[in-house]
Amino acid sequence: MFTGIIESVGYVKAMQPVCGDIRLIIESNDLGFSDVKLGDSIASNGVCLTVVEFGSNYYAVDVSRETIARTALNELKTGHVVNLEKAMLPTTRFGGHIVAGHVDGVGVVSKLQQDARSIYIEIEIPQELAHYTATKGSITVDGISLTTNLVRDNIVCLNIIPHTAKVTNIGKHWLVGSKVNIEVDIVARYLERLLNKAPVESMNAPSPNSQITEAFLAENGFMK
Structure with a gap:
């Protein structure tokens, strides 16, 4: 989970083809890697990616063909600037909003x-x-x-x-x-799911006197 508050920028050091997908190596002198471990998540231009290798000023991630197809990571070139954010901690100040790192x-x-x-x-x-x-x-x-x-x-x-x-x-x-x-x-995604997608049997039946309707939510800015 992330907040969308960028901690640092990095630079694409290399994009290495590996058996049909890509190993992406990003260098940053400002992010700080003292608390990074293998398997940690770092949002790279908003994409939650798993650290498979790291050093004092870089980390490497494997980017699947699915991720390449559904994001703009395939637009990156060596030297491009990338926005970086490490996964938030329970003690992190929540300055942005809830970000999953799952690009839509x-x-x-x-x-x-x-x-x-x-x-x-x-x-x-x-x-x-x-x-x-x-x-x-x-x-x-x-x-x-x-x-x-x-x-x-x-x-x-x-x-x-x-x-x-x-x-x-x-x-x-x-x-x-x-x-x-x-x-x-x-939040908008889950609200849509609750209103339109969830099976009736999985939800408590609404009160017959409830005034919370889809029209009410739309009128009050909860739906667009």
């Missing part, structure tokens, strides 16, 4: 322009993910917990403050046309 799809930066000191960005996300987003809700983009300014159909509008642009890959690699990893708010 790939978005495309469709607009990017300066807006006073911040950067205004529009990202086109897969249509099937649009109903999980909401204006002033949370979304994870390349592992970064961000607040949506506005959602128009499947376009997510964001404002990136100078600090965030500086300490992540946004100010280094994001351009119009860039592909980014998208993880929607996990």
